[in-house]
Amino acid sequence: MQTFLEHAKSASRIIATLDPKTKMDVLAHMAEALEKHSALIITENQKDLEEAKKNNLSSALVDRLLLNTQRIADMANAIREIAALKEPVGRILEGWVVPSGLRIEKVSIPIGVVGIIYESRPNVTSDTAALCFKSGNACVLKGGKEAFYSNAVIASILQEVLEKFNLPIEIISLLPDSSREGVAKLIKMDKYVDLIIPRGGEALIRFVSENATVPVVKHDKGVCHTYVDKEANLDQAIEIVLNAKCQRPSACNSLETLLVHESVAESFLPRMKEALELTGAEIKGCDKTQNLLHVKLASEEDYHTEHLRNALNIKIVESVDEAIAHIAEFGSSHSEAILSENYTTVERFLNEVDAATVYANASTRFTDGGEFGFGAEVGISTNKLHARGPMGINDLTTYKFKVYGKGQIRA
Amino acid sequence: MQTFLEHAKSASRIIATLDPKTKMDVLAHMAEALEKHSALIITENQKDLEEAKKNNLSSALVDRLLLNTQRIADMANAIREIAALKEPVGRILEGWVVPSGLRIEKVSIPIGVVGIIYESRPNVTSDTAALCFKSGNACVLKGGKEAFYSNAVIASILQEVLEKFNLPIEIISLLPDSSREGVAKLIKMDKYVDLIIPRGGEALIRFVSENATVPVVKHDKGVCHTYVDKEANLDQAIEIVLNAKCQRPSACNSLETLLVHESVAESFLPRMKEALELTGAEIKGCDKTQNLLHVKLASEEDYHTEHLRNALNIKIVESVDEAIAHIAEFGSSHSEAILSENYTTVERFLNEVDAATVYANASTRFTDGGEFGFGAEVGISTNKLHARGPMGINDLTTYKFKVYGKGQIRA
Numbered sequence: 001m002q003t004f005l006e007h008a009k010s011a012s013r014i015i016a017t018l019d020p021k022t023k024m025d026v027l028a029h030m031a032e033a034l035e036k037h038s039a040l041i042i043t044e045n046q047k048d049l050e051e052a053k054k055n056n057l058s059s060a061l062v063d064r065l066l067l068n069t070q071r072i073a074d075m076a077n078a079i080r081e082i083a084a085l086k087e088p089v090g091r092i093l094e095g096w097v098v099p100s101g102l103r104i105e106k107v108s109i110p111i112g113v114v115g116i117i118y119e120s121r122p123n124v125t126s127d128t129a130a131l132c133f134k135s136g137n138a139c140v141l142k143g144g145k146e147a148f149y150s151n152a153v154i155a156s157i158l159q160e161v162l163e164k165f166n167l168p169i170e171i172i173s174l175l176p177d178s179s180r181e182g183v184a185k186l187i188k189m190d191k192y193v194d195l196i197i198p199r200g201g202e203a204l205i206r207f208v209s210e211n212a213t214v215p216v217v218k219h220d221k222g223v224c225h226t227y228v229d230k231e232a233n234l235d236q237a238i239e240i241v242l243n244a245k246c247q248r249p250s251a252c253n254s255l256e257t258l259l260v261h262e263s264v265a266e267s268f269l270p271r272m273k274e275a276l277e278l279t280g281a282e283i284k285g286c287d288k289t290q291n292l293l294h295v296k297l298a299s300e301e302d303y304h305t306e307h308l309r310n311a312l313n314i315k316i317v318e319s320v321d322e323a324i325a326h327i328a329e330f331g332s333s334h335s336e337a338i339l340s341e342n343y344t345t346v347e348r349f350l351n352e353v354d355a356a357t358v359y360a361n362a363s364t365r366f367t368d369g370g371e372f373g374f375g376a377e378v379g380i381s382t383n384k385l386h387a388r389g390p391m392g393i394n395d396l397t398t399y400k401f402k403v404y405g406k407g408q409i410r411a
Numbered sequence: 412m413q414t415f416l417e418h419a420k421s422a423s424r425i426i427a428t429l430d431p432k433t434k435m436d437v438l439a440h441m442a443e444a445l446e447k448h449s450a451l452i453i454t455e456n457q458k459d460l461e462e463a464k465k466n467n468l469s470s471a472l473v474d475r476l477l478l479n480t481q482r483i484a485d486m487a488n489a490i491r492e493i494a495a496l497k498e499p500v501g502r503i504l505e506g507w508v509v510p511s512g513l514r515i516e517k518v519s520i521p522i523g524v525v526g527i528i529y530e531s532r533p534n535v536t537s538d539t540a541a542l543c544f545k546s547g548n549a550c551v552l553k554g555g556k557e558a559f560y561s562n563a564v565i566a567s568i569l570q571e572v573l574e575k576f577n578l579p580i581e582i583i584s585l586l587p588d589s590s591r592e593g594v595a596k597l598i599k600m601d602k603y604v605d606l607i608i609p610r611g612g613e614a615l616i617r618f619v620s621e622n623a624t625v626p627v628v629k630h631d632k633g634v635c636h637t638y639v640d641k642e643a644n645l646d647q648a649i650e651i652v653l654n655a656k657c658q659r660p661s662a663c664n665s666l667e668t669l670l671v672h673e674s675v676a677e678s679f680l681p682r683m684k685e686a687l688e689l690t691g692a693e694i695k696g697c698d699k700t701q702n703l704l705h706v707k708l709a710s711e712e713d714y715h716t717e718h719l720r721n722a723l724n725i726k727i728v729e730s731v732d733e734a735i736a737h738i739a740e741f742g743s744s745h746s747e748a749i750l751s752e753n754y755t756t757v758e759r760f761l762n763e764v765d766a767a768t769v770y771a772n773a774s775t776r777f778t779d780g781g782e783f784g785f786g787a788e789v790g791i792s793t794n795k796l797h798a799r800g801p802m803g804i805n806d807l808t809t810y811k812f813k814v815y816g817k818g819q820i821r822a
Contacts, residue, residue: 013739017763098784102773111795112765190620194795209601210624215796236818243820328424350813352428354523362513362816371821372812373509384522384605385626385797389812401783401800402761405773407647409654410782 001185004176005140005192008113011170012138016110020087022165027083027130029161031076034126037157038072044153045122052146064120065147075126075154078376082130085375088393089136103404108397110136112194115175115186117142117208119200122150129158129172131378135396140193142175142183180207187212199379217391220382221306222252222334224364227323227349229340230261234268236361237339238275243363244337246279249310252380253335253367257303257313259323262288265316269293272314281310288316303330320345324352331355334382335364335389356382356389412596415587416551416603419524422581423549427521431498433576438494438541440572442487445537448568449483455564456533463557475531476558486537486565489787493541496786499804500547514815519808521547523605526586526597528553528619530611533561540569540583542789546807551604553586553594591618598623610790628802631793632717633663633745635775638734638760640751641672645679647772648750649686654774655748657690660721663791664746664778668714668724670734673699676727680704683725692721699727714741731756735763742766745793746775746800767793767800 034041045067052062091108098104114137118124125143132139143151151174159169175182187196190213198208199219208216226244228237244255260268269292276283284298298313303326317323320338327336337359338349346360357367367390369377374392381387387395445452456478463473502519509515525548529535536554543550554562562585570580586593598607601624609619610630619627637655639648655666671679680703687694695709709724714737728734731749738747748770749760757771768778778801780788785803792798798806 013763013765016765096784098782100777100782102777102782104783109765213621215626215794233818239820240818247821352424354424354427354520355811357812357814359814360816362814362819363821365821366511366513366814366819371509371511371513372515373507383626384809388810398795399799400766401768403768403770403773403777405771405777407644407651408773408777409650410658410774410776 001177001182001189002192004173005113005189007168007170008138008140008173009192011168012110012112014168015133015138015171016089016112016136018136018167020089023134023136024083026161026165026167027079027133029164030126030130030158031079031083033157033161034072034076034079034154037153038069041067041072041150041153041157042069044149047149048147055146057146061120061146065122065150067122067150071123075123078123078127079130082127082134082376082393085134085393088134088397091394093399100408101406102408105402105404106399107402108394109400111396111398113138113140113192114396115140115142115193115196115214117183117196117198117200117204119144120147122147122154125151125154126158127376128378129155131376131393131396133171135393137396138171140173140175140186142178142186145178183208184211187214187216190214197379215386217381217383217387219379221332222254222380222382223256223304223306223330223332224253224335224337225257225259225323225327225331226255226337226339226364227259227317227320228261228264228268229320229338229342229345230263231342231345232264232339233341233361234264234271237268238272240337240339240361240363241272242275242279244365245276245281245312246310247363247365250308251365252306253364255312255364256305256307257315257326257330259315259317259326261320262316262318265289265292269314276312279310281312283312283314285314286316289314306332320349324349327353327355332382333384334380335359335367337362337364356380412588412593412600413603415584416524416600418579418581419549419551419584420603422579423521423524425579426544426549426582427500427523427547429547429578431500434545434547435494437572437576437578438490438544440575441537441541441569442490442494444568444572445483445487445490445565448564449480452478452483452561452564452568453480455560458560459558466557468557472531472557476533476561478533478561482534486534489534489538490541493538493545493787493804496545496804499545499808502805504810511819512817513819516813516815517810518813519805520811522807522809524549524551524603525807526551526553526604526607526625528594528607528609528611528615530555531558533558533565536562536565537569538787539789540566542787542804542807544582546804548807549582551584551586551597553589553597556589594619595622598625598627601625608790626797628792628794628798630790632743633665633791633793634667634715634717634741634743635664635746635748636668636670636734636738636742637666637748637750637775638670638728638731639672639675639679640731640749640753640756641674642753642756643672643675643750644752644772645675645682648679649683651748651750651772651774652683653686653690655776656687656692656723657721658774658776661719662776663717664775666723666775667716667718668726668737668741670726670728670737672731673727673729676700676703680725687723690721692723694723694725696725697727700725717743731760735760738764738766743793744795745791746770746778748773748775767791
């Protein structure tokens with residue numbers, strides 16, 4: 001493991017200062033290579049699919065695993081889009097001159113070696129490799145064991161392109177020991193690895209957070225709320241809540257608990273329930289909600305749950321304060337929305353709710369790198385530091401200060 | 412510990428949205444209160460000084476502990492300077508409109524609860540408390556046990572001011588259990604604590620890095636280099652090297668190893684040695700250096716050492732490449748300088764050396780929040796992420812995205 005990571009570290013020094021044009025060329029060749037080797041990728045992918053069948057994986061999981069010509073073309077096009085992104089390295093973030101006459105530039109630079117731990121979808125392998133490459137980082141990828149053959153063939157095709165350009169193949173590598181022990185080792189190698197991004201279930205995130213000495217940017221769960229204020233546009237609110245809950249319930253930015261001001265509950269909730277139930281939503285509610293709607297009681301545990309399916313809790317609150325307090329207790333600081341026409345209430349909510357993304361009069365489903373205009377997305381960070389919320393390619397850089405002098409010494 | 416941190420967490424919500432004017436008023440009162448209670452502070456400080464004598468602390472350490480009327484006035488003035496800094500919360504870092512018509516603002520916000528672990532100087536207690544307060548954070552302070560009485564009285568004076576303003580005293584608190592076990596608990600309380608900043612010796616930093624589940628911004632050692640290129644202005648080089656090494660050898664940004672291009676070694680090094688020895692510097696060198704100067708041989712360990720005193724290593728290199736490679740191996744990514752008039756060589760060094768701060772033709776001693784124009788400094792981070800290099804008050808903030816809609820739902 002140590003030798004492997006030493007190679008990744010020294011490879012990271014080479015990719016860090018590669019010129020932008022070469023990086024674009026390499027990525028273009030990678031996209032082409034994936035398409036050219038479609039048949040090979042599909043053959044290897046079949047092995048994963050057969051294993052999946054043997055292990056009785058759900059049809060949803062099997063579908064996530066499946067690669068076909070179209071999906072491989074999509075992967076190639078994702079690499080082309082990443083290649084076309086504005087160069088993330090060398091942006092001057094700030095610059096100024098201090099009284100000593102020194103000129104200081106704060107400049108974006110690659111992070112170094114980035115370890116990424118993820119599950120199922122094999123396209124994450126090529127997406128992530130391309131994002132790290134474009135941002136000048138070496139990456140160590142640890143995909144799900146269910147995609148073993150697919151990830152291996154994708155990585156080796158990308159590495160072949162690196163070789164063609166006389167670049168070290170260790171710029172993109174798969175973690176050789178992909179067992180839990182291998183991950184446990186990786187996340188303690190702070191001498192070689194500069195950042196770990198775990199994307200996956202709560203158990204993985206917890207394990208990595210608790211054991212890593214390498215800095216971690218988590219992609220954890222989303223327990224998101226939408227608060228319908230007494231001054232909300234209720235017609236609009238129905239559409240927004242429907243979208244937030246039902247457009248893609250499995251997404252981390254989808255709604256889990258609807259908070260409704262008591263003074264509009266009676267006029268709003270029966271209509272809302274009807275609209276939700278047309279989509280097959282399963283609704284629970286607080287005791288006040290039960291006075292208005294025929295629903296099961298939501299427990300404390302329900303309020304903590306990321307449902308990942310078309311299910312939600314409804315809670316009636318007395319004020320925006322109670323809504324903010326509920327979110328502070330049960331929210332996961334991911335995406336929180338207020339629906340209101342009142343300026344002061346909206347301001348209070350946006351300022352006082354502590355979450356990566358806070359919305360006025362829009363669906364929480366917009367928390368997404370693409371929707372934010374970042375182009376390809378690394379993921380949605382639930383960290384408070386370094387990168388928060390939708391993570392674009394610029395979040396795969398850090399910075400250095402360049403100081404230009406003419407002989408200055410400190411007095 | 413948990414109840415204590417729950418209080419800190421809820422206090423952090425109150426300070427987070429306090430208006431700038433009130434924060435300035437509170438800080439002004441804190442400065443005044445410290446001066447008004449000078450006699451009390453000096454009495455309590457005496458207890459620490461007596462303990463220090465009993466424990467045979469070095470005179471340097473005793474001097475760091477000592478508080479007198481002047482030093483207390485300095486502490487008060489430091490708070491006044493922090494109060495006058497530009498409001499760090501609510502800065503719009505970026506803002507744009509996406510195709511869906513959503514308006515997105517990336518806005519600076521407080522981090523939450525910040526734990527700071529530090530040693531000796533009691534002024535760090537008031538400085539840090541003021542920096543955290545101004546940036547809207549609650550802080551949990553863990554000072555050195557040698558400053559126990561001084562830190563306690565300073566904190567309680569600041570807390571009295573909080574009370575006067577009807578603010579929770581838990582906005583500024585000392586860690587109740589300041590033992591190693593107390594610290595071990597604190598750094599695992601990621602539910603309540605958002606950031607740990609350890610400032611101190613290598614053992615402390617290592618302990619915190621290895622055991623924390625809370626994100627850490629380290630203030631670790633500086634093994635800094637200055638490379639005198641074959642095209643350096645040698646007169647200027649003598650002044651810069653003298654300043655980098657001797658102006659304050661105990662500082663983390665002072666020089667440890669001087670790298671000299673072989674083609675100027677013969678003309679430069681004897682003059683440099685003479686100038687250094689006038690300051691009492693202790694010099695070791697590589698075998699090539701020994702051919703030119705009468706000095707002891709520098710070992711591999713010497714190249715890894717942060718001397719913290721007037722001692723340095725000299726190494727003769729064949730090229731800027733060898734200089735860059737030496738720094739990659741032995742540097743601590745703190746502050747690295749090149750002295751050269753050659754444009755391309757300077758560019759290569761600044762771009763290829765991976766350090767928080769890289770200099771052309773200036774002393775590394777400028778790596779400092781004050782010299783960078785940040786006003787009061789939190790410290791000098793050796794992290795690669797979140798905050799790197801000199802850390803100003805803005806580095807005590809993170810960000811959220813505020814999204815302003817008019818009913819948008821995701822297609």
